[in-house]
Amino acid sequence: MCVCVCVCSLTFHCVPAFDVHLFLVDKLQCVARWFEQVNALPVCQTVAQRVQQQKSLESLKRFLQKQPLPPRSRANRGRATLVSLPQEGKRNVLITSALPYVNNVPHLGNIIGCVLSADVFARYGRLRGWNALFVCGTDEYGTATENKAREEGLSPQEICDKYHAVHASIYKWFQIDFDHFGRTTTEKQTEIAQDIFWRLYDRGFLIPDTVDQLHCENCQRFLADRFVEGICPNCRYPEARGDQCDKCGRLINAVELKDPQCKVCKRTPVVRSSAHLFLDLPKLESQLEQWLEQSMSTGNWTSNARHITRSWLRDGLKPRCITRDLRWGTPVPHPDFSGKVFYVWFDAPIGYLSITASYTDEWEKWWKNPEKVELYNFMAKDNVPFHSVVFPCSLLGAQDNYTLVSNLIATEYLNYEDTKFSKSRGVGVFGDMAKDTDIPSDVWRFYLLYLRPEGQDSAFSWADMALKNNSELLNNLGNFINRAGMFASKFFEGRVPQMELQQEDKRLLAQVGFELRQYIQLLDRVRIRDALKCILNISRHGNQYIQVNEPWKKIKGGDEDRLRAGTVTGVSVNVACLLSAMLRPYMPAVSATIREQLCAPANCADAMFQGAGSFVCTLPAGHRIGTISPLFQKLEAEQIESLKRRFGGQQVSARRFSFLGASPDTTFIQPLGRHCT
Ligand SMILES: *[C@@H]1O[C@H](CO)[C@@H](O)[C@H](O)[C@H]1NC(C)=O
Ligand SMILES: *[C@@H]1O[C@H](CO)[C@@H](O)[C@H](O)[C@H]1NC(C)=O
Numbered sequence: 001m002c003v004c005v006c007v008c009s010l011t012f013h014c015v016p017a018f019d020v021h022l023f024l025v026d027k028l029q030c031v032a033r034w035f036e037q038v039n040a041l042p043v044c045q046t047v048a049q050r051v052q053q054q055k056s057l058e059s060l061k062r063f064l065q066k067q068p069l070p071p072r073s074r075a076n077r078g079r080a081t082l083v084s085l086p087q088e089g090k091r092n093v094l095i096t097s098a099l100p101y102v103n104n105v106p107h108l109g110n111i112i113g114c115v116l117s118a119d120v121f122a123r124y125g126r127l128r129g130w131n132a133l134f135v136c137g138t139d140e141y142g143t144a145t146e147n148k149a150r151e152e153g154l155s156p157q158e159i160c161d162k163y164h165a166v167h168a169s170i171y172k173w174f175q176i177d178f179d180h181f182g183r184t185t186t187e188k189q190t191e192i193a194q195d196i197f198w199r200l201y202d203r204g205f206l207i208p209d210t211v212d213q214l215h216c217e218n219c220q221r222f223l224a225d226r227f228v229e230g231i232c233p234n235c236r237y238p239e240a241r242g243d244q245c246d247k248c249g250r251l252i253n254a255v256e257l258k259d260p261q262c263k264v265c266k267r268t269p270v271v272r273s274s275a276h277l278f279l280d281l282p283k284l285e286s287q288l289e290q291w292l293e294q295s296m297s298t299g300n301w302t303s304n305a306r307h308i309t310r311s312w313l314r315d316g317l318k319p320r321c322i323t324r325d326l327r328w329g330t331p332v333p334h335p336d337f338s339g340k341v342f343y344v345w346f347d348a349p350i351g352y353l354s355i356t357a358s359y360t361d362e363w364e365k366w367w368k369n370p371e372k373v374e375l376y377n378f379m380a381k382d383n384v385p386f387h388s389v390v391f392p393c394s395l396l397g398a399q400d401n402y403t404l405v406s407n408l409i410a411t412e413y414l415n416y417e418d419t420k421f422s423k424s425r426g427v428g429v430f431g432d433m434a435k436d437t438d439i440p441s442d443v444w445r446f447y448l449l450y451l452r453p454e455g456q457d458s459a460f461s462w463a464d465m466a467l468k469n470n471s472e473l474l475n476n477l478g479n480f481i482n483r484a485g486m487f488a489s490k491f492f493e494g495r496v497p498q499m500e501l502q503q504e505d506k507r508l509l510a511q512v513g514f515e516l517r518q519y520i521q522l523l524d525r526v527r528i529r530d531a532l533k534c535i536l537n538i539s540r541h542g543n544q545y546i547q548v549n550e551p552w553k554k555i556k557g558g559d560e561d562r563l564r565a566g567t568v569t570g571v572s573v574n575v576a577c578l579l580s581a582m583l584r585p586y587m588p589a590v591s592a593t594i595r596e597q598l599c600a601p602a603n604c605a606d607a608m609f610q611g612a613g614s615f616v617c618t619l620p621a622g623h624r625i626g627t628i629s630p631l632f633q634k635l636e637a638e639q640i641e642s643l644k645r646r647f648g649g650q651q652v653s654a655r656r657f658s659f660l661g662a663s664p665d666t667t668f669i670q671p672l673g674r675h676c677t
């Protein structure tokens, strides 16, 4: 946009005789007015003057080359203005990632567990030709926001505005390509949550009861959830919150805490009773089980999601309180409960619907269309029960033909190697620090996806990241793609040579086809980490193939040898082109660079799915490729040292983490969306 505006403005300044009005037909007069308005903006004037002072067109060109490229992905897909709605005859895939809680900066565990995983799957789905909608947003209500607001001396709304922007910019840096990234503090949220509430109420699924609650006489308020801390009745962890223990993960009823303390004034609260409404889960249990059986048998639920859900059902469902004596939340519309708000567990998942409603007025086409829409929910495993039991019960009870989850995708936990994770000290790797490391966003994506805690916990390690970067990206993947392109440009004048396939080439292509079929099968089942290994396997095979066939020697031989060198080069360049397509969901920028270097046709990714998973040649003999340059650079020891110094050892400030430190503790990166539900 910025570049575009500057160009328009320069057009005016640099070519004074040029009159847009002359060649814009009547209907485009609004465009002409827009030109004029933009031209009048002080920033454009300044830029134009700066460039004009350098006079020559050459400097204009250089100036423009220095500007960042405009974001292209959206324009390329042509969904910039088109709202995506379910389509007849297409596979309609609705993708959500757990809503990150707004009161802090997300860390790597949050990013891989929710938004990045969902992003890879959404990108894959679009490549696959599915009609996919990917929504997410910040979860903004609740006591955590109120607490943070008090700490920072801001209002809850100001806290939400501030951290919503922080989240949005971090996800942008990680190239998370949401169709819409919204928030829960909206009118739509109130409207939809209250509608679901009344539907549940009218159908007898909400039961009133009085609840004993902790009340702080000093602060004059009920201490729900995060307003109180004490000793966990289950594991005796001393800093358990009023709703959940961070140590053992159990849900807690605040009155069960030993030695409870008001978080604000540190005094001991008293027990008082208050009237609340409960969602009658036992009454919905058989309906839920029926639906679950069907969803789990046809959909792709991760095994942890299945286990956690079954264990909840085995323990038997109890009514769950959906209201709270708080201010910062969606108001309960019933007059007998005025002044109360919905509890976040009830309210936040409704955010998926309201965020979609902020994206399009026709949101019901996605959310009340269970026959035509497949819903994928991405989250870390601690969020499972709220997506598989509590929220589906709200929707089943509301009886409005809602789209329920058909694929529940939960990750395990990502551990952090060398420093104790601490909520209070904020130790861990945070999203906004990633970009300060100068490691490209694609490389971060690669390493996090390579580590994705899929099926088991995994651990982030700086040393391992450097190793994988240098061994897998540089020596394996980058090396293969670079050599393939270099042979074509050095030995064959930048053209794909004639190929005559022999046994050896066919064997490579069979291996490539095998890995490609694996890749598709795995990604169809959302096995994101495993599918990435297929890509690396292909380039490993490719490197071996080049090593054995030695095109750099054969090119100096007789006709037959030269033909061999050509075939090996042509096959390798085509495999590199396939790799660029397979990489697209994982490393979008690197994928685009490869495509550019090879001058690959825009539709080369379609070839992935054309041959029913077997290899299709997309760059025929004679195809001219572009300029080849290395995709990755080695991380030098010197660079490691400097990063080490920058982020080094001592936790001087709350947001520091240790780089390649020596402490043996393995720590727990708290998964995001703990509060999502
Ligand atoms: C998972 O997804 C794949 C591909 O969409 C589908 O073929 C399969 O039936 C699904 N269900 C299970 C239980 O694997
Ligand atoms: C639910 O919605 C779908 C699509 O809008 C419609 O075809 C179907 O008949 C509805 N089912 C019920 C039970 O209302």
Ligand SMILES: *[C@@H]1O[C@H](CO)[C@@H](O)[C@H](O)[C@H]1NC(C)=O
Pocket: 515, 518, 530, 531, 533, 534, 537
């Ligand atoms: C990749 O290759 C290794 C070794 O050849 C093999 O064991 C593994 O199964 C392959 N992985 C995938 C996902 O194809």
Ligand SMILES: *[C@@H]1O[C@H](CO)[C@@H](O)[C@H](O)[C@H]1NC(C)=O
Pocket: 438, 439, 440, 443, 465, 466, 467, 469, 470, 631, 632, 633, 634, 635, 639
């Ligand atoms: C990984 O490689 C990139 C270049 O491809 C480099 O800029 C980056 O510093 C490396 N990072 C690590 C952690 O090795």
